[in-house]
Amino acid sequence: MTQASSLPTLTPQFCFSTTALRDFLRLSRxxxxxxxxxxxxALATPARVGFDPTSTSRLSSRPASRQIDPQSCQTFKDKVLFPSWQTRxxxxxYCSLVATSPDPDDPEAELRQAENEKNRERVVNERLDPYSARFFPREARTEQLANIIRQxxxxxxxxxARTxxxxxxxxxxxxxxxxxxALARWRRLQMPTERVLGDRTD
Structure with a gap:
């Protein structure tokens, strides 16, 4: 059986390394x-009849899907599906909290401040230069992270929903x-006394 996704070490650096964050989500999905x-x-009961070698030489219509034993399905949901969803x-x-928290370690904070100061000193004359009023401030990494989390x-x-x-x-x-x-029911059964992370995701 497929294993549930394991929780990575959660630090602000993990979240700000958007490649690591997206790689984790992509691999889990x-x-x-x-x-x-x-x-x-893989949960469906294997066929009782042995493999027929002649089956590879002819086209045959297969049923679109076979129903699975309810207990196997429940085990898969409880042990793999819901834990993976909960981990994500x-x-x-966690990363959405990082994105809305102060970021004293932002390496570009001074650069943004310098750009803003320079912008305030610019002379804007749209008659001479129609583009002189344009200024695109550099986004803070918390803003970039917030956009990624929303996506x-x-x-x-x-x-x-598809799954x-x-x-x-x-x-x-x-x-x-x-x-x-379904996920809320599973959470109540699995973690009745704990604060469940991830409510904001849903």
Whole structure:
């Protein structure tokens, strides 16, 4: 069975290294969500009839999907799917807090301040130079991080909705509600007394 994503060491440096942040999210999604059909196929009971070598020489229509044993499905959700979602929620929630916190270690703070000072001293005369009023201030890294977190939260919602639709179909549980409801139920069962990171993601 596929393993749940493990939580990386959460530090502001991890969040500001947007390549590391996005790589973690991409790898977690690719191992669980992007391959959800293969993961669920692996749970299906293998065929009792042995492999027929002649089957490779003819085209045959295969059923679109086989329903999976409910207990196997539940184990997959409890041990792999929901923990992976929770881990990603925790990472996004932590990094969103970093993005909204003061950043005294910003290496470009002095450079931005110098640019702003220089901009205040500029002479703006749009009759002589129509572009003289243009000034594009350099974004603080917290602002860049906040934009990335917003994008990744949007991606996360789309990915989870798609995954959950496939899980409901294959596991034969159409009445299980939305992925938000299912994840909230799992959180209550798994962590009843702990503060759950990631609520802001959902």
């Amino acid at each position: 690719s191992s669980v969500d992007d391959t959800i059909t293969q993961n669920l196929n 929620s925790g990472v996004l929630s 990744e939260m949007g991606v996360e919602s789309i990915v989870r 959950w639709g496939i899980v409901k179909e294959r596991c034969g549980d159409p009445s299980s509600g939305s992925w938000e409801d």
